Amino acid sequence: MEKDRAGIDVAQQQGYRAFIPKPLPPKSPLNLDAETIELLSKADTAIGRLSGISETLPNPDLFVAMYVRKEAVLSSQIEGTEASLEDILEYESESRPRILANDVAEVVNYVRAMNYGLKRINQLPLSLRLIREIHAELMKGVRGRDKTPDDFRKTQNWIGPKGCALNTARFIPPPPHEMMQAMGEFEKYMHSELTYPLLIECALMHFQFETIHPFLDGNGRMGRLLITFFLCYKEILKKPLLYLSHYFKQ
Known part of the structure; x- marks a missing residue:
């Protein structure tokens, strides 16, 4: 058993090792040095300006719609769509085509999932229920639709080169039982008092979600969607004008 502040690497009966993340916030305080604090301040200022833009535009929804589509394209390209x-x-x-290509369908679903989630966070808090609902929109009728969309996985998954097995995987998330426990803790943390500046909390939650990898497919796109939902839910962004996938794709 190898210990780390982020989690524990645990040997499983089947012979592989799975990573069990520790609940947030980290028990060992994060070291936010002067450089990090300065960068955080600049990021806060930039996001504030970005959010303010939406209040000065004559037709902000039309402007935002293009940003949402650009983010959808970039986020989906990270997963290999063209x-x-x-x-x-x-x-x-x-003049839309009658037959929708798989790659285009995945991006269209991302747009629908984004719009669905932005509407729903005005009706109920960020929760496991909402995460499953958004995932169902994301995976509807596209590749991965047969991998229990809208429900957390019941089997072990892993991350690695195409065709790799458990014993050659680059990363193995927690087994299903530990995964559900971790997601329960994740939900509690989303509703708890903030321990760190909000952008730091956002980064911690993104890392935690990707580490847990609760779905059989669509985790990367879902994790990137959650960043936008969290910032809008906390009213840091008035509109979804931030597309981080441009950064992740580099």
Whole structure:
């Protein structure tokens, strides 16, 4: 058993080792040095300016709609899709093709999942229920639709090169039972008093979600969606104008 502040690497009966993340917040306080605090201050200022833009535009929803689609394209490209922004706009135009290509469908679903989640966080808090609902929208009718969309996994998953097995995986998330415990703690943390500046909390939660990997497919896209939902839920962003996938894709 190897210990780390983020979690524990535990040997399983089947012979592989799975990572069991520790609940948030970290028991050992994060060391926010002067450089980090300065960068955090600059990021807060930049996000504040970005959020303020939406209040000065004559038609903010039209402007935001393009940002959402750009984020959808970039986030989906991280997962290997090849659809472009032009493909999405063509589909949404009156001359849309009858048969929707898989790559385009995945990006369209991302847009739908984003819009669905932004509407729902005005009706109920961020929760495991809402995460499952959004995941169902994300995976509806696309690759991975047969991997229990809208429900947390009941089997072990792993991360690695295409075709790899458990014993050659790059990373193995917690087994199903430990995964459900970790997601329960994750939900509690989303509703708890903040321990660190909000952007730090956002980064911690993104790391935690990706480490838990609660779904059989779509975890990366879902994790990136949660960043936007969390910032909007906490009213740091008035509109979803921040597309972090540009950074993640680099």
